[in-house]
Structures are given as structure tokens and as C-alpha cells.
Amino acid sequence: MHAPRTRVQRRPVHGVLLLDKPLGLSSNDALQKAKWLLRAEKAGHTGTLDPLATGVLPLCFGAATKFSQLHLDADKTYLATARLGERTSTGDAEGEVIETRPVDVTDGKLQAVVRQFTGAIRQVPPMHSALKKDGKALYEYARAGIEVERPARDVQIFELKAVLTQEESAQTALEIVAKCSKGTYIRTLGEDIGEALGCGAHLRALRRIATGDFGIAQCVTLAALEAMTEEERLACLLPVDALLPHHTRVTLEGENAARFLNGVRRRGDWPDAAQAAVYQAEPPALLGVAQIENGELIPGRLLSPLEIGQILAPIAARNVQVPTADGQ
Structure with missing residues (x-):
């Protein structure tokens, strides 16, 4: 016989929690866990991270939710690993390999490509994304095997660095650091760089290390929150006006x-x-x-x-x- 589940007594909580989102959780799942730990009445997040992505996820509680939209427009910085020589059906490690090509990339060629993708660029959003077409998310069409035409979008890559590296499997990869405008798909950026290098690529790992003025060093993990007392959890909250630094x-x-x-x-x-x-x-x-x-x-x-x-x-x-x- 199961013991009755304890009902959480919610309370008003106001502020911003900088969460280091773990691998495998959706942004909403991470939000709900943090909301439960804080016993907060009202909460929201400022832009999603895919389950396979980790890193900076600002969570807004109470009055802070009124200003969360302002932070959606903030510039983001990502650290990514892209495997060269393989394209997948989704552009990342979740998909099936649909093409393999030999890798012949020099550092000089790589840096020339980096310059090509720095500044104002145009991206075609991936089919495996939450963008909507006729009220339905693109990934729903993709799962049904339907390809939908997507117009290219203008985005800004403010800073882009890429270096050749090797994965544990000894396969050639790129380590990419990109500071970009909102709406930039790093998965697409990795694929496009791979195409420009002539070998194709897909994303293996993605970590958001900054969003606006918030950096990964300021973040707390769900595991750390779980180990804290209620007072310690509340002490992790930044004030509401942390969303209004400028x-x-x-x-x-x-x-x-x-x-x-x-x-x-x-x-x-x-x-x-x-x-x-x-x-x-x-x-x-x-x-x-x-x-x-x-x-x-x-x-x-x-x-x-x-x-x-x-x-x-x-x-x-x-x-x-x-x-x-x-x-x-």
C-alpha cells in the first residue's frame, strides 16, 4: 500500500533563478521541478533549451514573469561540439546517420569558413524544431515524414570560434563557441559549417553558457537545489529587476x-x-x-x-x- 502523497503548500515567490539545465530534461520539466522545490505559485522560463542541451536557463517566479519576455530577445552564447563527416536526419545525435563523407579539413580552411559565418547570415530553420506551420509544430510534420518549406531567416553571429578536435571515438569534430542573436539555431549552424567544409556535420553536444548578462558561473543545478534547505533555495533567487539591467x-x-x-x-x-x-x-x-x-x-x-x-x-x-x- 502506497503512502498518501504529501500536498505541496504553494506560496508567493518573486525573483529569478539561474538554472543550469541538466541533460535529458525539457525546459518545462526543469521549470516544474524548480517550481516544486521552491513551492512557488507562479513560474515561467525565458526561452527553451532542447532536452539534449544543457546550461543557462533563467526561470522567472511571481512578479518576474511580467518581464520574462524582455529576456527572450537577449543575445545567447553557446558551446557546441559537431562531428564532421556525418549528417543525420535531425541534425543532431538523436537522428539516424543519413550520409557519411571523408573529412579533409585544414585549420586554414576552417578559419575561412568561420569568417563566412560571422556577422549577418541567413538560416533555414530545421524541420525538427518547435516553429509552427498552420498551427502545428514543424517537428510533428518531420515525424510524419513530411517536409515543409521554410523561409530563410536573418540572424546575427556576433562572435564565432571553431577549432578542430577529436571525440572519444577518435572521429574528427569541431568545438564551436558562438555568440548570436535570438532565433539562431546552433544545430543548423553546425550543419551549414559542415557543408561549407565539404564533409557535412551534425551536433553532438550543446551547452548555453550565457544569455544576456547571465553566465553559467551564476547558475545552480537541480541536484544542488534538492540538497538545500528552503531558506538556501530562496537565497539563490535574484531580485526581479535582475531582468532589467540596462x-x-x-x-x-x-x-x-x-x-x-x-x-x-x-x-x-x-x-x-x-x-x-x-x-x-x-x-x-x-x-x-x-x-x-x-x-x-x-x-x-x-x-x-x-x-x-x-x-x-x-x-x-x-x-x-x-x-x-x-x-x-
């Missing part, structure tokens, strides 16, 4: 803060800014985001008074002075 900071006093939080525009001597993070002065707290045009602060996504209160409550509790025995 926003112009605006601080409002008293009545101005209250009216802004109600969605009312404010006037001041602020310079124009497409993105501003707005705070109240006392107690210090993020109110939301805005844009500034001709000295007018125009509200965007705002926190609710309840969310602000929940964020401030632990801070206030930590600042409470505990009286000593003599009343000092």
Missing part, C-alpha cells in the same frame, strides 16, 4: 509613486528612454517598467501593490530589531 532607472517619491502604480503618467525632467525601470523611494521597491517621451513617464508592465508587499515583507522582517533582555 533600463534607465527612475525613482519616484510619495504621491508620484502611488499615481504611477495606478497607471497614471508622470511628468519630470527625465531624458527620453525607450526602457525605464521605475522605483518608489521609500521603502525602496520596483514598481514596474515604462518609457520616457518628452519628459513624460509612460507606464508599461507594473507590479501590483500585493506583489510589492510580498517582496518587501521578508526585507522588513530581517530589519526588525529583536529587543535584548535589558530592553536595549
